[in-house]
Amino acid sequence: KKLTEPYGEEDNPNPISHYGKSKLEGEKAVRETTDRHIILRTAWLYGIEGPNFLKTMLKLALIAPAEPIKVVNDQKRKAQTQLGSSGGGNHFADQCRAGIDIEHSPEAIVDNNSFYLSNGGAYGIFMNRCDNGISVQGNSIIKTSGGYPGILLNACYGNGALDRNIVANNFVSLAGMTESYGLSLQSCIYQGVYHNSVNVTNTHALSRAFTAANGDHNVVHNNIFSNTGGGYAYYLENTDIVSSSDYNNYFANWNTLAFWGGSDRESLESLQNANGDDVNSVSLNPQFQSE
Numbered sequence: 001k002k003l004t005e006p007y008g009e010e011d012n013p014n015p016i017s018h019y020g021k022s023k024l025e026g027e028k029a030v031r032e033t034t035d036r037h038i039i040l041r042t043a044w045l046y047g048i049e050g051p052n053f054l055k056t057m058l059k060l061a062l063i064a065p066a067e068p069i070k071v072v073n074d075q076k077r078k079a080q081t082q083l084g085s086s087g088g089g090n091h092f093a094d095q096c097r098a099g100i101d102i103e104h105s106p107e108a109i110v111d112n113n114s115f116y117l118s119n120g121g122a123y124g125i126f127m128n129r130c131d132n133g134i135s136v137q138g139n140s141i142i143k144t145s146g147g148y149p150g151i152l153l154n155a156c157y158g159n160g161a162l163d164r165n166i167v168a169n170n171f172v173s174l175a176g177m178t179e180s181y182g183l184s185l186q187s188c189i190y191q192g193v194y195h196n197s198v199n200v201t202n203t204h205a206l207s208r209a210f211t212a213a214n215g216d217h218n219v220v221h222n223n224i225f226s227n228t229g230g231g232y233a234y235y236l237e238n239t240d241i242v243s244s245s246d247y248n249n250y251f252a253n254w255n256t257l258a259f260w261g262g263s264d265r266e267s268l269e270s271l272q273n274a275n276g277d278d279v280n281s282v283s284l285n286p287q288f289q290s291e
Helices: 018-033 053-063 270-275
Strands: 087-088 091-093 098-103 110-112 114-117 123-128 135-137 139-145 151-154 165-168 171-174 183-187 191-194 197-200 207-214 216-219 226-227 230-235 240-247 249-252 258-260 264-265
Touching: 114 123, 123 139, 151 165, 171 183, 183 191, 183 197, 197 207, 207 226, 226 230, 230 249, 258 270, 264 270
Parallel strands: 087 110, 091 114, 098 123, 110 135, 114 139, 123 151, 135 165, 139 171, 151 183, 165 191, 171 197, 183 207, 191 216, 197 226, 207 230, 216 240, 226 249, 230 258
Antiparallel strands: 258 264
16 A cells, blocks of 8 residues: 555555566565565665665766756655665674675664574674774674674775774684684774774684784774684784784684784794884783683
């Protein structure tokens, strides 16, 4: 039916087109398949990335500026920006691919969520090409199997040294035996990694509490990166990824505290001598306790 005001979540859906009916059948299939689901009804999205109504109108005007643009005039909807995608205050358990997966979304916010994942093939948080002031803060991620990282940021760019993307105050716990990473930055620029705690008990020799590859101008301060399972606390594949690291606690049970400059660094002193940084960092067992 048609309403004179916007539909609410509790309104009984009664689509009047085949397209609408097909979308409703999709929602029903999701509900019948699992209780762990979220259904988002979006319309007329617009933003920097991807095709949308506004870009289509601009394209038509550029292609044939002398021709009139024909468009339907019997629809009323509220356009929704793609900027600032957010997920906060949620609990996720045993997702197949990821607790939260956000891609191509500037200013995205993923704060104060909890994740319990027994599937090694699932990320806790995966953010791909999310730029311009994103926030990943206050999340708790428990992974009982190895595999994909607890938090992975891929090709995410901040706006500069004074406007970094923020990854802060997150807790990540990794168990299992398959290679896995707690917090991972891949090809990222201008990230601020602050006050995170990563506890790795995973027994794979290449598992890492923090790892980064490619990118530059990233800052890593005031974190606890602990690996008591047998791998690395801190692992940088390139020496210029992190522009400043200090006031961190790196701890590992074995002679693989860190990897920097193409070589293993067995102690904090060895890491400090190699990177010329981490002057105020320490290497102490943080003694994480299970609740």
